Amino acid sequence: MRSVCDRSLRVLLVAVLSGVLAVTALPAAAQDGAGDTSSESCSNRRLPPPPVDTSEQPPPGVASPEPLPVPQEPVGGERMGECGLVLPQGAPAPPEGLTAGSWMVQDLDSGAVLAAKNPHGRYRPASLVKILLALVTIQEFEPDDIITPTELDANQECTCVGIVAGGQYKVDDMLHGLLLRSGNDVAHAFATALGGMPVALGKMNELAARIGATDTRAASASGLDGPGMMTSAYDMSLVYNYAMHEPEFASAVGTQHIDFPGWGGAPDIPIYNDNRLLDDYPGFLGGKTGFTDDARHTYAGGAERDGRRIGVVLLRGEQRPTRLSAQAAELLDYGFELAATGPEPVGQLHFSPDKLTVPEETEQQDQDQVAEAGTAILPSDKDPFGVTGWIITLIAAIVSIGGVIFVHRRRQAEQ
Template structure:
């Protein structure tokens, strides 16, 4: 083969080696760019998310390099197992997900990691932190600030005393924003409660979620996803105080003027859906209608999440019921998994000798996901760069060798010519 062709082949091989390494990262980045809500929820429709004067809006949460729960969950359209029936018609949610609570299998979904606003379903995360940290019989005194929250409200009384168990019931049955503020104060104040809620979300692997108010009222930086809400609900159901409160259809609560009042659960499925074991509704102008709920049939427990849905032509809880029916009719297979915790960084291997090159290897791994960061040759990193370098080096050596051979031939021909003169 002529030298020029050999050189071209070597260079092409070197370039192709690097190019084929890139699709893992670049294809996902391209797919993310096509998903409208991969980084942030849709623009707000009112002024609720405008930063306070002198403050900047929080930066969007980082998007994990690989979708939490499985590669298919990074898709932003309809995600079904092979040969599955189509989901029921009339589902208005911009994002939804069906999963098995016990196995963690995600049965079906639509844009599961698309970032939306939670509204009051974020109270499930607050309730989970409360159930973890506070005794149910602990007595809490309400403050004037608690009673002045933007409602929906249970109707707390300034100076009124309530057990944590009663407050949890008010939080989950009637979505009391006054109760959410009271419980946040008991957790060390609203900023501290939010830190605990977000730390809990991160621990679970709910990396699309950022709570910015304990009640779910919209504020700058709020974010969650259908996948995360299912993950949080699944985690909360492991706490008995939460599981007992969320399934109550009614509960007695201390009245403002003495005596008791009756709280009625606003989750319609408790009374209308066979096997319903609890759920939480939510609404704001920016989030639209949100819902998470669960049901059990024949020993199988499913959770359904709908975000940014509409009440017409079908109420959001009825849409949830249709999806639950659909899920119970499907087999145990799935398209992904509810993880049992956030991805952990890979353990570092410490050499007995100092080596400055290890800093390059360490830099290629992110602390949040433990996965390689994209490099100039995609996400495969140093091995591919080395392979490309070797190919290029081979081409250079081939060029030098050929040049020297030509020079030697020229010298021999000159000597022969001189002898013949």
């Protein structure tokens, strides 16, 4: 009788301990995203590749943001749902040596997708997300508006322009610092001026949703990795196309050099465009580069030749065997060659806001996810009791069971 009872209590204790381990692992499992768990064969259909460090871990007791919903029909056309190379019939092979996990070539004027690889695969944007921030800033401020950075703005993890807390800077100068130098200090200052980081992220994600970027969630204003950060080559092509139709943005990314104003008697700071193709590729219009350990190298850019404008986006690329900018140049050449043959587009960018209809339920879901990604302090809506509450409850259960076992054995010893 004693052995049976002890065995039952031990089994119960093991079950409870297993429950504790399962619950405490929930946030890590949600964040880990070790690959697409859906039945579809496309890699990274729901989540980017796993992070290599702790940059995307939410605070203790806070669940990671849920993956953005995957539309039932591929945005941009049926072929945009394909996973590997997506080429027109009879098209030549793309350049050898492309290292990007996902890329897209588009006609910047018509929005026609000329070729792609895994167009809706979800990856991290790195500093390409600054394009969204730039668009929000352009819509919210005038070029001559003045922004005064805070200490927190000026002391960001760099790359930095070198803004000074308490200084007064024109929005236009800061926009050039954001896009030419990829200044994280400027990105944070813009976010502060927009109402704080959660508000700024909300505006960036609302804009992404409004123009149809269904794979995109900004979790930081600068592109530094954070919980839930994601985009796709299709989405970034959409955002880049939209941005290149904004004169202020197009002018800024096409600028070679500015002298960023010093402050408090300090000399002006010379800033040069970090996009090498502005010097190396004839007809280059401008673009944006990016890098983080989790995103790897990212790139967006475009060029004009014989009256035709072609744009490219590359995500999760490497600098070897050739720099990603050089790979982008080869992909631009490929795009111009394709366009000259008049191929049937493999997809279409739907970047006009008046063409976008978002169901109210989906819109509210996106807003909830934006809030969760932006603040990183909200508990999961799906579990109001919270992970911490469950852990405390299970620990209490263990203590209770331990007490039962102790009393039971003591009574057996007294018999």
